[in-house]
Amino acid sequence: DTGVSQNPRHKITKRGQNVTFRCDPISEHNRLYWYRQTLGQGPEFLTYFQNEAQLEKSRLLSDRFSAERPKGSFSTLEIQRTEQGDSAMYLCASSLAGYSGNTIYFGEGSWLTVV
Amino acid sequence: DQQVKQNSPSLSVQEGRISILNCDYTNSMFDYFLWYKKYPAEGPTFLISISSIKDKNEDGRFTVFLNKSAKHLSLHIVPSQPGDSAVYFCVGNNDMRFGAGTRLTVKP
Numbered sequence: 001d002t003g004v005s006q007n008p009r010h011k012i013t014k015r016g017q018n019v020t021f022r023c024d025p026i027s028e029h030n031r032l033y034w035y036r037q038t039l040g041q042g043p044e045f046l047t048y049f050q051n052e053a054q055l056e057k058s059r060l061l062s063d064r065f066s067a068e069r070p071k072g073s074f075s076t077l078e079i080q081r082t083e084q085g086d087s088a089m090y091l092c093a094s095s096l097a098g099y100s101g102n103t104i105y106f107g108e109g110s111w112l113t114v115v
Numbered sequence: 116d117q118q119v120k121q122n123s124p125s126l127s128v129q130e131g132r133i134s135i136l137n138c139d140y141t142n143s144m145f146d147y148f149l150w151y152k153k154y155p156a157e158g159p160t161f162l163i164s165i166s167s168i169k170d171k172n173e174d175g176r177f178t179v180f181l182n183k184s185a186k187h188l189s190l191h192i193v194p195s196q197p198g199d200s201a202v203y204f205c206v207g208n209n210d211m212r213f214g215a216g217t218r219l220t221v222k223p
Contacts, residue, residue: 004158033211042204042213043159091158102208103149106158 002026004107006092012113013082020078021110025094032075033104034067035091036060043091049075050097082114117214118142119207125218134192136217138205141186145207150179150190153202153216162203163190195221 005024013019025032031050035043046065047057051072061067064082069075079086089111095104119140128134138148146167151159165172165179165188172179178191192199202216 035213040215042202042216045212048211089156093158102147102211103161103164104211105161106151109156109158 004092004094004105006090006107006110008110009108010111010113012115015084015114016081018078018080019082019112020076021090021092021112022074022076023092023094023107024074025092026105029094029096029105030072031095031097031102031104032069033093033095034075034077035093037089037091037109038087046077079112082112084114087112087114117212118210119145119148119205119212119214121203121205121214121217123217124215125220127220127222128195130197130221130223131194134190134195134199134219134221136190136192136203136205136219138188138190139186140188140207142207142210143183143186145209147208148179148181148188149206149208150177151204151206151213152199153204159204159213164208192219195219197221197223 033048034046037043047067049069064080067077089109091109093104093106095102149164150162152162153159163174163177165181181188200221202218204213204216
């Protein structure tokens with residue numbers, strides 16, 4: 001399968017712990033996005049990369065959140081000192097910029113529960 | 116600031132009838148508009164798009180209409196099926212920010 005892959009799919013952690021999510025985009029997609037979704041809301045944009053460069057970060061992305069895409073392929077999203085309000089589904093998506101209107105394709109998401 | 120908005124949080128239609136989902140935008144620089152469909156506990160899936168140089172794009176039961184003078188687009192689903200029940204989002208390609216979407220319920 002060559003879709004967007006995210007892992008782990010589910011993570012339960014204690015408040016104050018650090019967590020890291022990984023995203024493997026569709027091969028050859030040069031853009032990679034991270035979103036967060038809570039119940040009843042649409043996906044909230046967090047950040048995106050073009051190749052290895054992080055081009056935009058939402059103001060929602062506090063200092064406890066960091067994302068990397070060191071080789072322009074997979075990406076990691078780390079949340080430090082987790083809080084209960086961080087509980088959400090974290091979605092990764094990828095696209096090939098300039099092709100078909102930059103259609104982005106989503107992974108199945110990583111669920112985070114902070115207890 | 117949200118450049119693409121869906122003003123109807125929900126829509127309910129009878130199976131077999133037409134569903135019309137609406138979207139308004141403020142940025143005339145978008146090249147494409149995209150519609151996504153989302154089931155609970157899943158990531159959004161791409162449904163259909165329309166180029167800003169067109170006024171209609173059709174794919175099976177799904178048709179997107181774009182009215183550039185009104186800065187309005189709509190997604191028509193005909194005939195609606197219970198499996199179409201989901202949350203639908205429209206986004207502009209150069210922004211890729213999602214609003215709250217419209218929850219469609221198709222009743223059998």
